[in-house]
Amino acid sequence: MELSNRQEKIVEIVKENGPITGENIADSLNLTRATLRPDLAILTMAGFLDARPRVGYFYTGKTGSELLTEKLKKLKVSDYNSIPIVVEENISVYDAICSMFLDDVGTLFVVNKHAMLAGVLSRKDLLRASMGKQDLTSVPVHIIMTRMPNITICKKGDLLIDAAQKLIDKQIDALPVVQDVNDGYEVIGRITKTNITKALVALGRDEHL
Ligand code: ADP
Secondary structure, eight states, X not given: OOOOHHHHHHHHHHHHHOSBOHHHHHHHTTOOHHHXXXXXXXXXXXXXXXXXXXXXXXXXXXXXXXHHHHHHTTOBHHHHOBOOOEEXXXXXXXXXXXXXXXXXXXXXXXXXXXXXXXXXXXXXXXXXXXXXSSOTTSSBGGGTSEETTSOOOBOTTSBHHHHHXXXXXXXXXXXXXXXXXXXXXXXXXXXXHHHXXXXXXXXXXXXXX
């Protein structure tokens, strides 16, 4: 985050003189305590300063990148996930291709007749299936999908950075966000490289939640 001139001055004063009261910071800057209040609130919330009752403000010593890491580690899958596009395991490869175009996604999640996660279809899975001579309207997707238990999943309470690590480790583009039900996983969301990119941009622009 960009600090204003005044905020930078405050940080300098606290660095050199902390712990220091708000009153004394205000005096050093020839300002009133009330004028400084919003700046002190911002600096404390952003983690540059810490405040202890009856002691005053002190410098946390955290660098910008440490503060960024702290913020990153607070982001949850549930803050950034998208709506999942789910298809039934008996639909044809042809229909899955249509669904991928119509819903404008790169990964489809496949469910069984109990609406539980059964597999994943990527763009290349569908391309590969299209290269043969089969009639795509008669090949069901469960023949070509990557299937359970080999599906990498995440849950809505997981850290976004852990989901991102899974995408990298498994070299895949998307994870289903699932919740446990009696006999499997219900698909409740989707995390893709796009979601991770959005989170990165929001963090960089200091617009995250
Ligand atoms: P693409 O194949 O279009 O580049 P991916 O890299 O996401 O897309 O997929 C690579 C392979 O990994 C595909 O065979 C796909 O079925 C599989 N796959 C994709 N997502 C997952 C996942 N979450 N868990 C397990 N396998 C997956």
